[in-house]
Amino acid sequence: MPATVPPIPSDADLRRLLHFSTDDGLIWLGEQRMLLLHLASLQAIRRELISSVGVEHSRRLLMRAGYAAGMRDGPLARQVRPDASLFDAFAVGPQLHMLEGAVRVTPLTFEVDEAAGTLNTRIRWDDSWEAQAHARENSGTTGEPVCWMLLGYASGYTSAFFQRPTLYREVQCVACGAPHCEIEGRFREQWPDGDAMAHDYSEDPMLVRLEQLHSQVQALRSESQPEDDEGPLIGHSKSFKETISLLQKAAPTQVSVLLTGETGVGKERFARALHSMSPRAGKPFVAVNCAALPSELIESELFGAEKGAYTGATATRIGRFERAHGGTLMLDELGELPMPAQAKLLRVLQTGEIERLGGHEARKVDVRIIAATNVNLEQAIEQGRFRADLLYRLNVYPIRIPALRERVDDIEPLAHHLLQRFIGLHGKQVAGLSDRAIAALRSHHWPGNVRELENLIERGLILTPHGQQIDASVLFPHLETEPGQSTQVNANGQLQTKRHTDPTLAASVLESMQRNGLSFDDLEIALLRQAVEQADGSLAAAARNIGLTRAQLSYRLTQRHHKHDE
CATH class of the missing domain: 1.10.10 (Arc Repressor Mutant, subunit A)
Known part of the structure; x- marks a missing residue:
């Protein structure tokens, strides 16, 4: 591109992304939640950091924080201005920096040849918040530039925009006595000391150690967290913790457990977690969906069948009870079990013995029963579809699995956990979930519970372009994209009610x-x-x-x- 920098484009498209929602007190920039902070607050954080961990650690930490913010804004440029020239699309980052009140940005040089792998940018900064914060805390000038977070943002944004590591250096700073701040940017490999510069964005040894200690604490806490073959159950809401507490109390005993809850709440996962915490953990866990089996075959599936017991029984068949011997048998959708099978199940629970279909020999089975249903069994008894004596036998230790809408605080960690699982399954990388996507997930009613959340996250991953964030509009195509009562920034920089x-x-x-x-x-x-x-x-x-x-x-x-x- 030529060295002459074209005029910076209008930021009207970016201002349209900024909404101040008066209904819930949130500020949105597109899909990202924003905060309007006092400069004095950021100045105090900066001062405390320097006082606590020193200038060098503080510099690198703030540079990494800025880098992370820039990486989040980088993909936005291609979305907001997909048809714009390269410079106009790139200008989204500098214009966002100005819109956010961080610094006044004037591009001086913008030369790029992506095919040749060269970039040369020179940008002027005026009214840097970091230079101003430094001046308020210190008299006189310093020997080193101080716009750490702004510099990190520029490096992160440009790296995300060009999809290749890019580094900036502050070549003059107001804190050093210059009339304005100025930065220069190039692709990492163009800098002779690019590796040394990139080191500023690597993890700090001290912070790595703190993170390791934090991970060890989390690991110790998770040792008591129930899990199954898919890993630990995710949640920290009050209703989730109450459910886990009931599981933990039942686990070391032999009591039969009745799990109730809506479709999709994850009853089988809770059942597997209960089995894994019990003394039977090393023995089989066998699950059978009573609603999925034909009524004429359900007895042979549960109790087994001798050769010749019915047409087509050419060999002896071992039932689910025998397969679960010594372990746990989960009877899912118990309310759909036919009445004859209910009578036989009651006898097994009373005697601990089964008889195969077509056989006469009683066989002892050592099986713990976990039953699960989304049916109101008491109502089913009134309708003559379920045996009262069987319910009394199974209802010794009922546990209700809460619906997802009752676990609002668990939705975000669950969504992130599921996203990582599907990223591994499909081999596709995205930049996580946008803040508005998280807000939409939290406000959804979830009639399908965790199963619905799984489907939404998997679909969102598939529909989202590589490297971008999953937006609320991808998860919920018919969702209102703007707050109901909100204000926007007009061309004069004033807030006006959107109408x-x-x-x-x-x-x-x-x-x-x-x-x-x-x-x-x-x-x-x-x-x-x-x-x-x-x-x-x-x-x-x-x-x-x-x-x-x-x-x-x-x-x-x-x-x-x-x-x-x-």
Whole structure:
């Protein structure tokens, strides 16, 4: 690209992403939750960091924090300005920095040849918040630049934008006596000391040690956390902890357990966790879904069948009870068990013996029963579909598995856990879940519970482009993308209530159309052409200024032009 930097584009498209939601007190920049902080607060954090861990550790920590923020904003540029020139798309990062109040950014040089692997950027900073914070805390000048977080942001953003490691160096700083701050950026391999510069973004040895200690504490805590073959059960909500406490109390005993709860809450996972905590953990865990078996075969499946017991029984068949001998048998969807099978199950529970279908020999079985159902069994008894004596036998130790909507605080850790599982399964990397996606997950009613969450996360991973965040609109396509009551930043930098149409303006436009004999098509093409003219012929810039994509603007211009000619 030429060395001459083109004018920085309008930030109208970025301001449209910024919403101040008055209903819930949240600030949104697209899919990301933002905070409006006092400079004095950040200044205090910076001061405490330096006092606690020293200048060098603080510098690297703040650079990494800025880098992480930049990495999150990098993919946004390609989404917001997909049809823009390379410079206009890149300008999203500097413009976001200004919109967020961090610094005034003026690109001085922007030369890039992606094919040759070269980048040369030079950017001027004015009114850096970090330089100002330093000046408030220190008199005189310093020998080293102090815009650590801003520098990290620039490196992280540009690395994400170009999808290759990029590093910036602050070559002059107000804190060092310069009239303004200035940074230079290149791809990592272009810097002679690129490896040394990149070291600033590697994990700090002291912080690594703290993280190791934290991990050890978490590991000790998780030792008591129930788990099955898929790993520990995830949750820390009050209702989840109460359920786990009941499981832990039942685990060392031989009591039969009845798990109840809505479809999709994960009853089998809780049953497997109970088995893994019990003295029977080394023995078989056998699960059978009573609703999935044909009524004519369910008895042979549960209790086994001798050769010749029924047409097609050409060999002796061992039932689920015998297969679970010494271990645990889970009877899922118990409410769907036919009445004859219920009678035989009751006898097994009373005697500890089974008889195979077509046989006469009683066989002792040592099996712990965990039954599960989403049916109201007392109501089923009233309807004559379930035996009361069987319920009394099984209902010694009932445990209700809470619905996911009752475990709101567990939704985010569950979602992250599931996402990592599906990333491994599908071999596809994404940048996690956006803040708005998490908020949408927390507010959803979850009629399908954890099973529905699994499906949503897996679908979201598949639909999201590689390396980008999973957005709320991907998880919930029909979700409102903007808060109901919100304010936005207008062209003058002032907050204004977002409204669909100004009635006065609409009336004025309609009157003008009628007075001049204009049709709607005439008005639209005039507006579109005026937008293009004001953008000096740039369709991409014109589209951004009126809230369209370049493709939408081009299509409307073409369609209206054809209609006008007709």
